Structures are given as structure tokens and as C-alpha cells.
Amino acid sequence: MKTVYKLLAVxxxxxxxxxxFAEDLEVMHWWTSGGEAAAVAxxxxxxxxxxxxxxxxxxxxxxAARAVMVSRITGGDPMGAFQFNHGRQAEELIEAxxxxxxTDIAEAQGWKDVVNPPTLLDACTVDGRIYCAPVNIHSxxxxxxxxxxxxxxxxxxxxxxxxxxxxxxxxxxxxxxxLAMGQEGWQQSGAFNVMMATLVPQEVYLGVYQDKxxxxxxxxxxxxxxxxxxxxxxxxxKSTVQNWNDATNLVITGQAGGQIxxxxxxxxxxxxxxxxxxxxxxxxxxxxxxxxxxxxxxxYFPVLKDEAQIAAQSELAxxxxxxxxxxxxxxxxxxxxxxxDIDMSAANDCMQKGLALLADGKILPSTGQLITxxxxxxxxTLFTEFFADPSMTPExxxxxxxxxxxxxx
Amino acid sequence: xxxxxxxxxxxxxKIAAIPxxxxxxxxxxxxxxxxxxxxxxxxxxxxxLKWVGLDQYERLWTTKRxxxxxxxxxxYGISMLVLVFVIGFILATLIDQKVRFENVxxxxxxxxxxxxxxxxxxxxxxxxxxxxxIQSIIRDLGWTNFAFDPLxxxxxxxxxxxxxxxxxxxxxVMVLMLAGLRGIDQEIWKAARVDGIPAWKTxxxxxxxMMRPVFITTLVLVVSGIVKLYDLIVAQTGGGPGIATxxxxxxxxxxxxxASNLGQGFAASTMMLVTVALIVIPWAMxxxxxxxxx
Numbered sequence: 001m002k003t004v005y006k007l008l009a010v011x012x013x014x015x016x017x018x019x020x021f022a023e024d025l026e027v028m029h030w031w032t033s034g035g036e037a038a039a040v041a042x043x044x045x046x047x048x049x050x051x052x053x054x055x056x057x058x059x060x061x062x063x064a065a066r067a068v069m070v071s072r073i074t075g076g077d078p079m080g081a082f083q084f085n086h087g088r089q090a091e092e093l094i095e096a097x098x099x100x101x102x103t104d105i106a107e108a109q110g111w112k113d114v115v116n117p118p119t120l121l122d123a124c125t126v127d128g129r130i131y132c133a134p135v136n137i138h139s140x141x142x143x144x145x146x147x148x149x150x151x152x153x154x155x156x157x158x159x160x161x162x163x164x165x166x167x168x169x170x171x172x173x174x175x176x177x178x179l180a181m182g183q184e185g186w187q188q189s190g191a192f193n194v195m196m197a198t199l200v201p202q203e204v205y206l207g208v209y210q211d212k213x214x215x216x217x218x219x220x221x222x223x224x225x226x227x228x229x230x231x232x233x234x235x236x237x238k239s240t241v242q243n244w245n246d247a248t249n250l251v252i253t254g255q256a257g258g259q260i261x262x263x264x265x266x267x268x269x270x271x272x273x274x275x276x277x278x279x280x281x282x283x284x285x286x287x288x289x290x291x292x293x294x295x296x297x298x299x300y301f302p303v304l305k306d307e308a309q310i311a312a313q314s315e316l317a318x319x320x321x322x323x324x325x326x327x328x329x330x331x332x333x334x335x336x337x338x339x340x341d342i343d344m345s346a347a348n349d350c351m352q353k354g355l356a357l358l359a360d361g362k363i364l365p366s367t368g369q370l371i372t373x374x375x376x377x378x379x380x381t382l383f384t385e386f387f388a389d390p391s392m393t394p395e396x397x398x399x400x401x402x403x404x405x406x407x408x409x
Numbered sequence: 410x411x412x413x414x415x416x417x418x419x420x421x422x423k424i425a426a427i428p429x430x431x432x433x434x435x436x437x438x439x440x441x442x443x444x445x446x447x448x449x450x451x452x453x454x455x456x457x458l459k460w461v462g463l464d465q466y467e468r469l470w471t472t473k474r475x476x477x478x479x480x481x482x483x484x485y486g487i488s489m490l491v492l493v494f495v496i497g498f499i500l501a502t503l504i505d506q507k508v509r510f511e512n513v514x515x516x517x518x519x520x521x522x523x524x525x526x527x528x529x530x531x532x533x534x535x536x537x538x539x540x541x542x543i544q545s546i547i548r549d550l551g552w553t554n555f556a557f558d559p560l561x562x563x564x565x566x567x568x569x570x571x572x573x574x575x576x577x578x579x580x581x582v583m584v585l586m587l588a589g590l591r592g593i594d595q596e597i598w599k600a601a602r603v604d605g606i607p608a609w610k611t612x613x614x615x616x617x618x619m620m621r622p623v624f625i626t627t628l629v630l631v632v633s634g635i636v637k638l639y640d641l642i643v644a645q646t647g648g649g650p651g652i653a654t655x656x657x658x659x660x661x662x663x664x665x666x667x668a669s670n671l672g673q674g675f676a677a678s679t680m681m682l683v684t685v686a687l688i689v690i691p692w693a694m695x696x697x698x699x700x701x702x703x
Contacts, residue, residue: 184647242647376668377663385651
């Protein structure tokens with residue numbers, strides 16, 4: 001027995017000593033698809049290289065993951081760090097004092113000078129203090145087009161939304177689905193928001209989502225957007241897929257003409273070894289108004305008591321925005337980096353278009369930064385209904401939309 | 410003779426029941442009260458005591474999705490209740506005719522109940538899918554105009570879910586009914602036969618009334634399954650097409666965890682509780698209230 005105790009004692013000492021240098025930090029996120037997992041592995045590799053240890057806690061599905069994260073934080077068993085989308089998702093956790101203020105790290109690293117666009121850091125800031133480390137930018141405003149589908153239909157590949165709508169009958173005649181659209185609320189309302197951001201002047205988008213002005217939401221310009229959504233509904237009438245990547249796959253295989261989806265669809269084309277420009281086209285801003293929103297992901301750090309854990313958190317926070325980590329991570333993820341001063345020449349055509357728009361400052365805040373998850377869910381429900389029920393007129397839908405915007409905070 | 414103190418009668422049994430009583434009081438009653446209280450607040454991601462009166466309820470009852478959810482639950486619930494009892498009882502009487510391979514048949518029919526709702530939902534999603542399921546098989550057989558795609562038609566989608574629910578639940582009702590039938594004394598059958606009463610009349614007017622306790626047990630099981638209908642919907646339709654197969658439990662979950670709006674979720678679950686209470690309390694009083702001295 002004595003030897004056992006001795007061994008245990010020695011083991012404890014060794015453990016205590018090593019843990020003073022190498023700290024295990026549990027990091028929670030919902031990056032589970034192929035490209036996402038490869039991207040997050042870059043963070044883990046970089047963090048392990050600092051002598052600490054990244055304990056990966058991935059949960060499938062953003063909604064499920066957020067529920068687990070919140071219940072662990074509020075239940076007094078916080079993890080070391082977790083991923084959320086930029087915006088208002090973490091608002092209440094910050095107000096309740098559950099998340100760590102990392103302003104000191106941000107200032108030491110000079111985030112204010114390098115983060116581009118600066119609105120990303122604003123989304124992390126509450127009452128002048130910084131609570132999160134933005135890691136990438138994902139934008140919604142992309143139209144992906146299959147060259148094969150248009151060749152088969154004998155029409156030229158469109159260069160903007162109106163040409164696409166005009167080409168729909170030809171596609172249909174050739175037995176193609178004009179527009180691939182997953183039957184999920186977030187995809188349908190996402191496509192609507194893309195149209196609102198690109199088909200009508202930008203003030204409309206900001207008036208509706210930033211100022212929550214019911215008059216603009218009920219106005220003529222938004223009525224046009226609802227009309228365009230009705231066009232999209234007709235074009236997607238035969239689309240029965242659920243998941244966004246299944247819809248993307250219809251475009252990759254040439255069964256569908258196009259899809260409105262964020263730049264994460266890029267990863268699917270890359271996995272299928274398609275070449276931008278010859279196999280598929282990407283039109284930022286639907287080819288109408290070249291504008292991108294600046295949603296994306298950020299890491300937050302719960303308030304912890306253990307000094308060693310806090311030190312590890314600080315190291316991770318600083319590391320996430322290092323130029324080398326940013327390049328490695330974003331190339332795998334297919335997203336744009338949060339700093340404009342790094343070399344992204346390895347990125348492909350579509351990503352370069354995105355980088356150029358970013359550099360020109362042609363950007364919008366994302367809906368996630370402007371409206372609460374509650375309002376988002378209401379809008380998602382409205383569009384699920386609108387896209388499933390062709391008898392629902394654009395006018396009816398707009399009326400409901402106005403009342404949602406009226407109640408939004 | 411001195412009567413023993415009431416408190417100490419069955420003392421050990423009372424001690425043993427304490428943990429359960431505490432659980433019931435704190436977890437069930439306490440949790441319920443907490444939920445009801447917070448349904449009057451503006452709780453978002455975290456519970457907050459910021460009173461808003463009946464606002465959450467007002468929003469709830471003006472939300473189309475909630476109304477559709479309630480209607481769906483009513484349609485599903487009533488159809489399920491009637492059909493599962495009819496199918497279960499008929500299956501039980503058929504097996505009760507001393508058929509051969511009774512064990513095999515019973516196992517086959519009960520088997521779906523061993524599957525989770527998630528598996529059931531996925532299986533029936535495929536069976537009812539027009540491209541791989543029943544519709545395509547029948548079309549391949551020559552009837553090219555045959556159409557059967559309930560899950561893609563918003564007007565009847567809830568019945569597509571009902572089919573899956575019936576497939577899963579009928580076996581259990583059958584087994585319970587069979588146990589009830591087997592509990593009926595053979596002498597009663599003989600007496601009925603001597604009196605020349607046809608078998609169907611014997612079932613309807615003699616056996617069924619005698620099986621009352623079995624019916625009550627089954628009813629409780631089936632109804633509780635209906636009210637908490639959630640996983641079948643999530644697996645089979647995800648509430649779609651559109652919002653055609655939304656149910657109250659899913660609304661509660663989506664509000665609490667998807668929309669970060671606890672207050673709205675609490676209001677919806679309170680309404681579910683009220684509905685159940687409105688049905689259960691009068692029934693329980695009728696069923697158990699009068700029997701105290703009986």
C-alpha cells in the first residue's frame with residue numbers, strides 16, 4: 001500500500017508542476033463539418049504550440065451548442081472559452097457579468113488598429129469594454145451559379161439577379177431546378193435579407209433592421225423585396241432538400257441553376273474540386289449591389305477563478321488574432337480574416353472578390369448584430385411559412401413582417 | 410386501549426417516502442410554480458424578474474405558429490386517441506382467437522414500440538417520401554398517376570405524422586388490451602355462449618365494461634404520449650412543410666433555446682399545463698373522487 005501512496009503522491013506533484021506550465025483549456029464550438037473541423041484544428045495546433053493544451057469540445061448544431069454553453073455558464077461550470085456568432089447572442093451573458101472583460105488584452109495587442117472592419121470590435125464591445133475576440137468574417141450576400149446547368153439549358157450564365165430570374169423558364173424547360181433552397185427558416189429568411197441588402201438602396205436595410213422603422217418595413221421598397229422573394233419562391237418551388245449543403249450540392253452537380261447562400265458554401269465547391277469561373281460563378285451582392293455583411297464568429301471567455309486558467313485564456317485570446325493563425329484558420333474555413341494587414345494571396349477567386357470588397361469598405365452590419373435572436377426566430381418562422389405556402393401573398397407576408405419589426409428591440 | 414399515535418403508523422414506510430415527497434414538492438411543484446412566475450417576466454436568455462404582466466401571453470395568442478400548433482395537437486390527439494384504441498383493441502381480439510404463432514405475431518406488432526420516436530420518424534419520412542417511398546413503388550408497378558405524399562402537402566402533413574404515431578403506438582395498446590382480455594374469467598365466456606349471445610356483443614357489452622381499469626391505464630399512457638409529442642415531429646418533418654406540423658412542445662423548446670426568449674417559452678408551457686389540468690382535474694375527480702368510501 002505504501003508504495004501506491006508514494007506513487008500517487010509523486011504523480012500529484014508531477015501533475016501540479018506540469019499544470020503550472022501547461023494548462024488544459026476546454027474550448028467549446030459547433031464547427032463539426034469537414035472544412036470547419038480542419039479550420040479549428042489550426043487554432044488547436046497553434047494553442048498547443050504555446051505549451052498549453054486545447055481540449056476540444058465540439059457540439060453538433062449551433063442551436064444545441066448554444067443551449068449547452070449557456071446552461072454550463074449559468075450553472076456555474078464554465079468552460080475555458082467558447083465560440084458564438086458576432087452580435088447580440090451573448091448580450092445578456094455580458095450584462096449578467098458572466099463573461100470576462102478582455103479589454104487589457106485587446107489594448108496590449110492593438111486590436112483597435114488592426115481589426116478591419118472596426119464594426120467587428122464594436123460588436124464585441126459593451127459600455128466601452130471588449131468581451132470577445134472576433135476570428136473571422138462570413139457574409140451572406142452571394143449567389144452561386146452552376147455553369148453546367150446554364151450550358152444544358154442553352155443560356156448564358158447570368159451576371160446578376162434579374163438575368164437569373166429571366167433565365168428561369170429556360171432552366172425549367174431543360175428539366176433543371178432554377179433556384180436551390182433548403183427548406184429551413186434561416187436559409188429562407190437569409191435569402192430574403194440578402195435581397196433586401198442588395199436589390200434596393202442600402203438605407204432600406206439599415207432602416208428596417210437598425211432603426212426598426214415600421215414605416216420603412218411597410219414601404220414600397222420592401223414591397224419590391226417581397227415581390228423578389230415571391231419570384232424566388234416560384235423558382236424554388238420544386239426544391240425539396242432540407243440542408244443548405246444538399247442544396248449547394250444540387251448546384252455543384254448542375255441539377256440546379258443557382259443558390260443564394262453565404263460564403264461558407266465556398267467550402268463545398270472546394271471539396272468537390274470545382275474551379276471558380278469555369279465550373280461555377282459567385283456573384284457577391286447578387287451581382288446588383290456589391291455589398292457584404294460582416295457576420296462571423298468570435299470567441300468569448302467566461303469569468304474563471306483559477307489563476308492558471310485565466311492565464312491560459314489570455315494566451316488563447318491573444319493568439320486568435322495573430323497574423324499566422326488568422327491566415328491558416330481562414331484559408332481552411334473559407335472565411336475572410338478579421339485583420340486587413342495580412343497576406344491572403346493563397347485565397348481563390350471568390351475569396352479575393354470578398355477581400356477586395358472588404359478593403360473598399362463596401363460592408364454592412366449583419367442582421368445578427370442588429371436584431372435579437374428572438375426577432376430572428378420570428379422572421380425565420382414567417383419565411384418558412386411564406387416559402388411553403390404559395391397562396392400566401394407578398395402583401396400578407398409584408399404585413400406580418402411589419403408587426404415583427406414594430407415589436408423588435 | 411390506547412390508540413397508537415397516527416404519526417407513527419407505518420412509520421418506516423413514511424420515512425421511505427420522504428425523498429420522493431421532497432422531490433415531488435421541490436422539483437415538480439416548485440419547478441412548476443417557478444415557471445408560472447417567470448412567465449410573467451421579460452426573461453430572455455437568462456431568467457430575470459422584470460415584470461411585464463400578461464405581455465407574453467398576449468404575444469403567444471397572437472402568434473400564428475402557436476395557434477397552428479394547438480390545432481395540430483388537437484387533430485393529432487383526437488385522431489390518435491380514437492384510432493389507437495380501435496386498432497389496438499381489434500388486433501388484441503384477433504390474437505385472442507387462439508391463433509397459431511401468437512407469440513411471433515405479438516412480437517412483430519409490438520416491435521415498433523421498441524423503436525424510439527426518432528427512428529420511427531426517420532423511417533416514415535423515407536416511406537412517405539414521394540421519390541423513394543410508397544408513391545414510387547406503386548408508380549413502378551404501373552399506376553403512374555398514383556400520388557401519395559402527405560408530408561409534402563401542408564393540408565394533410567399532420568396525418569403523415571399520425572400514421573407514424575399509430576404504427577409506433579398500436580402495439581403497446583394491443584398488448585395491454587390482450588392482457589386485459591386474458592384477465593377475463595373463461596366462465597363468463599361460457600355463460601355468454603350458453604345464453605346464445607354472439608361473440609361481438611359479448612366483447613362490446615360484457616368484456617369491455619369489465620376491462621375498465623385496463624382502459625384507464627392505457628388512456629393515461631396514450632394521452633401523456635400525445636401531449637409531449639415532440640421528437641417524432643422533429644425527426645419526421647421538423648415542423649414543416651412551412652409550419653404545417655408544428656406542435657406546442659416544439660414551440661416551447663424553440664422559444665427557450667433557439668430564440669433565447671425564456672419568458673415566451675414559459676408562457677407557452679404554462680398554457681400547456683393549464684390545458685392538461687383542465688382536462689385531467691375534472692376527470693380525476695370523477696374517476697377517483699367518489700370512491701373514498703366505496
